[in-house]
Amino acid sequence: MKNRFAAFAGLCLVVGLSYCHSEGGQQTAPPDSSPTGQTTEQANSRPARLKAAVARDLESLVKRIDQELLPLTQRPISQPLPVDSLRLAFRRCRLAYKQVEPFTEYFLPATSKLVNGAPVAEVEVEETKMFEPAGLQVIEPLLYPSPAPAAQDSAARGELRRQVGRLRRQVRALQLAWADQEFTDAHVFDALRQQVFRVVALGITGFDTPLSPAATLPEAAAALAALEAPLRLYATTTNDKAGPLAQLSAARAALQRQPDFAAFDRLAFVRNLANPLGRGLLALERQLDIAPFPGELRALRPEAATLFDTDAFNPDFYTGNRQWFSKSAKVALGRQLFFDPVLSGGGGRSCASCHQPGRAFTDGLALSATLSGGTLRRNTPTILNAGLQAAQFADMRAPTLENQAIDVVGSRDEMHGSLDAAAGRLARQPRYAAQFRQAFPESEASGGPLVSPVRIQNALAAYERSLVRLNAPFDRYVRGDKGAVLDAAAVRGFNLFAGRARCATCHFLPLTNGTAPPAFQDSEAEVLGVPERPGSRRLDPDEGRYVHTKLAPLRHAFKTPTLRNVALTAPYMHNGQYRTLEEVLHFYNEGGGLGLGIAVDNQTLPPDKLHLTPRDVADLKAFLVALTDTAGQH
Structure with missing residues (x-):
């Protein structure tokens, strides 16, 4: 779990393979990839209209920053900082970003990371370089929680002004890069489905909103709302009660109906609403004879309708x-x-x-x-x-x-x-x-x-x-397999895992490891502050990634492992010092090493206690047990 409570204390280690974006991601399709029976001009009209709409939304975002957020940070130091007004302007800017997120994240991932990436330094190990984070998630710790750090400290106030200025520059960079984008119908549908995946794996888990959980579900609803106008360009009918527009409306309504971060039933949302929406988008794409990049090499196969499809991932x-x-x-x-x-x-x-x-x-x-x-x-x-x-x-x-x-x-x-x-x-x-x-x-x-x-x-x-095992009881249930059953404790456990316990902000769904969605091309490491033995206040001496890189932020950093089959893989942690899942959950519940009083100055796990009850711990364990799949093991 990222320590988003200290914008620069954390570390996100990214190690991956290039993936063919225009910035390093999605592969550009040939210009003649158009639905059967349409002229090239007809096929290109919808992408052109969409491109213009995204350009207008980017301009609106810049105006919000210029007219609402930036002026509030530029008040004389002698005047009190208007925290409530700043937070309102900040939330409006985040919602405005969600309107363009499906396409900026898809086509321009590197720049988008500087608009709404994790508030932690990115380390390029091979180049032994670190890159300062920027964007909305870096600004959030300056405004939340109460009292706002920027209102209490002049240095934080100056940092807020600097970061808002950086945010504006990065959004302008998106505008300039967007003007040069050319794409096809296939790219549009790819981006739409990836946005659904992003909402499932990052949006509803609070990955973007660690300090303002009340904003999590409204922002997830806004992230889905961004799909409506593009989808209307392609929908064969707007009143199909079983079509993707209706599915989109139902998913948004569920997010708006239950704004409570802790109480939201994430499992029901994914199983009954988000997964059907992903399938509906793919079905419409095929109905329009738009090929979803068949054969293109990706971690998550381009034809996957949901994150939980059988054989959705390609280890090659x-x-x-x-x-x-x-x-x-x-x-x-x-x-x-x-x-x-x-x-x-x-x-x-x-x-x-x-x-x-x-x-x-x-x-x-x-x-x-x-x-x-x-x-x-x-x-x-x-x-x-x-x-x-x-x-x-x-x-x-x-x-x-x-x-x-x-x-x-x-x-x-x-x-x-x-x-x-x-x-x-x-x-x-x-x-x-x-x-x-x-x-x-x-x-x-x-x-x-x-x-x-x-x-x-x-x-x-x-x-x-060949030892990929993603057909656990949880998988069968969440994908809606007939006859699949998950007991009530495991359901509650998943909702904790992807919600209040914050597990899924590091053990990303659906793999439950540190391979970051929705591209799944980079793996992350964390500094947890694991003790040398249970009950000790001494940090385990193993320096992890630092041994090979000599980069200070990587001292005691270890890869985020998979939790698949975790009920069978005791003992736990890199040093094997915790013999039960209950011991591991206690460690996280206390806030990792810092929460236990261990001196670790670069811990990336939030040190705040999770306040999990004994029932919560039992429910989380029930969910983890439901991740067991050793079928065909030999």
Whole structure:
């Protein structure tokens, strides 16, 4: 969970793959991608009208900043700061941004991040650079909670004026960039569905509004309202009671009907309203013969109607190399290698020695045993769903599963092996030679050795990428599968997870890891302040990401792990010191390390207590148990 209570104290670590936007995201489709039976001029008329409408909305946002927000920050220092008026102007600007959000976030994500991104420094590890955050979420901590920091401190007041000026410049940058955008009907529908996903994963969880929860649901309603005018350009009929316009209206009404952040039934909203809206948008797109970018490589497949669709995610996105994409022969070879001690130096340990299928691919130990009889310094994580992350290991030092294999096999403490030596041993076994030939048919034309270290790595990774498990009882229920049932405690637990307990602001839906929606191309790390042992007020000495980067904000930062199958993967945290889910939930309930009195100056978890009751904790655990899916595990 980001510590949005201190605008610059937090850290958002982003490690990912480029994804082909005009700024680094969505791929531009060819100009002739138009619905069947329409001329190019007819097909382009709707995108042109939409482009003009977004331009007008951006101009309105600039005017709100210029006429309402900015003047209030520029009053003489001798005059009191009009906090109530500032908050009202600020809320109006946020609502105005929601009107353009579907398209600025889709087409111009880098600039949009400086208008409404997380209020934490972005770290580019490879370039060893940090970038100062800007925008609405940076301004919010200066105005909330009561008393407003900007009203109490002259330095905060000056910072407020500076940040509002920066906000205006970034919105102007959006205006200028938007003027150059060219897009098609397919892009429009892609953006509309992604906005629905954004509302589900970020909007209703309070990700944008951590200090003003009363604004969360009204802003989510505004985020959906932004879809109405574009959708009316395409709707075949405006009075279809089962069509996407009606579904959109129903979803907005639900958000407006229950403005209480804590009381809102998020699970019912997602299952009964948001998911049907996503399906309705995709159905209308296909009805109009608009192809949703088939075959385009994305983490969330372009044809996914909801975040919870079966096979919605494509782990091959995270390979970084099309030659490494999975296929059944690679998976079968990788499985064979995973369970074979042939990769280790002494032939006595396989990957499965520590990642045991019967323990959800963990080992049940706080710290795994080394080959020399000691212990490793970190807990063994599950590899179920590990393929749906943009970085591996708790310290995120490996960008892919292929890179991870090098470290583990070569580690003196873990396998003490050599991929080169293993390749030689495998090449001499006819069974393996045949499997490599089937898995890598291009090998005969390459002229190189049939069995090579990189092919061993890729086969192992292909097997691990096959271990995607997203069909838990919760998934079946939320997607509306017939016969799917979720008990009342788990329902309450989900509503806490995605609401008052703030879990989903870091363990993002639907993956419940740190891979950020709706693009799912970057993975995040957090500084939680984990103690060296339960009850201690000493911070665990493991410095996490800092060991490899030497960047101060990354000291004690660790990857946000998946909570899928978490009921089976005890003990918990990077050091394995919490043996039960109740202990982990107590840690978060107290506000992490800072809340427990541990000295950690860069904690990104909010230090405020969550005030969860014993029933709340039991309900959260019930939801976490409902994330268990080990079907087909072997």
